Amino acid sequence: xxxxxxxxxxxxxNAIIALANYRDKTAVPLLLKVMKxxxxxxxxxxxxxxxxxxxxxxxxxxxxxxxxxxxxxxKS
Numbered sequence: 001x002x003x004x005x006x007x008x009x010x011x012x013x014n015a016i017i018a019l020a021n022y023r024d025k026t027a028v029p030l031l032l033k034v035m036k037x038x039x040x041x042x043x044x045x046x047x048x049x050x051x052x053x054x055x056x057x058x059x060x061x062x063x064x065x066x067x068x069x070x071x072x073x074x075k076s
Contacts, residue, residue, distance in 0.1 A: 032065065
């Protein structure tokens with residue numbers, strides 16, 4: 001099994017970085033899901049960075065999403 005000696009985390013993080021470098025807009029919904037559901041801070045942060053790299057222009061939908069996430073985080 002390739003990469004089993006290091007675990008899944010580095011491979012998953014590197015895949016997110018590759019999506020950002022490729023500017024794959026189709027990956028944004030999955031990256032948002034990682035930000036919302038993954039419990040690992042490194043994965044959440046990498047996904048957030050990737051979204052910011054992929055979407056260079058702000059949109060009302062993205063602003064709403066991040067505002068909602070911020071409000072939820074403040075309540076926790």
